[in-house]
Amino acid sequence: MTKYILFSAILFGLAFTACSDDDDEAVVATIDNIAGEYLGTASGTMILINSSGEELPYDIVPNGDETAKVTVNSDGTISVVEPTFYSASPVTNDASEKYAYPGAIVKNIQLVQEGDALTFDVKDYSSMNGAYTVAGDISGHFIGRNLTLDYTFLHAGGMIGTVHFEGVRK
Numbered sequence: 001m002t003k004y005i006l007f008s009a010i011l012f013g014l015a016f017t018a019c020s021d022d023d024d025e026a027v028v029a030t031i032d033n034i035a036g037e038y039l040g041t042a043s044g045t046m047i048l049i050n051s052s053g054e055e056l057p058y059d060i061v062p063n064g065d066e067t068a069k070v071t072v073n074s075d076g077t078i079s080v081v082e083p084t085f086y087s088a089s090p091v092t093n094d095a096s097e098k099y100a101y102p103g104a105i106v107k108n109i110q111l112v113q114e115g116d117a118l119t120f121d122v123k124d125y126s127s128m129n130g131a132y133t134v135a136g137d138i139s140g141h142f143i144g145r146n147l148t149l150d151y152t153f154l155h156a157g158g159m160i161g162t163v164h165f166e167g168v169r170k
Contacts, residue, residue: 029118029142031111035072038147040167042066042085046101049158058087060163061095068103068147068167078120079107080138082129082151083165103163104134104153118142132156145169 027033041062048056066083073079082103089097104127111118121139128134138151149165 027144028116029144031072031076031078031118034078034118034142034147034169035070037170038068038070038167039170040066040068040083040147040165042083042163042165044085044161044163046087046159046161048090049160056090058090058093059095060085060087060161061098062086063098066165066167068149068165070147073108075108077108077110079105080109080140080149081105082138082149082163083167085163085165101159102129104129104136106138109138114141116143129155 041064042060043062044060046058046060048058050056063086066085068083069081071079071081082105084100084102086098086100088095089099091097104125106122106125106127109120109122111120119139119141121137123137124135125138126133126135133156134153136151136153138149140147140149140151145168147165147167147169149163151165152160152162154160
């Protein structure tokens with residue numbers, strides 16, 4: 001009888017472990033499972049250039065609800081909507097008065113499989129975010145359910161900056 005109880009306990013433990021979905025690293029990122037929204041934080045720096053050419057530096061302040069969106073295209077490439085990021089007020093430089101800056105949409109990104117990661121590196125993208133033209137570089141990788149983005153931008157509205165984003169697929 002003791003053997004059966006021990007055997008049942010082992011089977012129950014194995015079944016419980018096999019059904020657990022808490023281990024994000026166990027999921028291997030593939031083109032079939034990376035589409036969706038990634039919730040995380042963005043940080044970095046930006047410089048606003050005013051009408052007299054003066055450069056005003058600002059920190060990008062993590063808000064905790066920044067979201068990047070990934071779409072898989074029919075040709076096997078992806079499109080990434082960079083997350084909206086936030087800075088202190090450009091008027092008062094008060095971090096409690098956050099200003100939001102929408103990210104650009106970068107299309108037709110080629111992916112490379114590197115071990116358990118899907119990676120990409122795009123130089124000189126150009127795109128739009130609302131009414132403004134944005135250009136820059138973007139690189140990133142998918143590992144499990146996690147997305148990391150590093151990008152630069154030159155905004156036609158007089159901003160330049162770098163952003164680091166880390167998010168988890170919802």
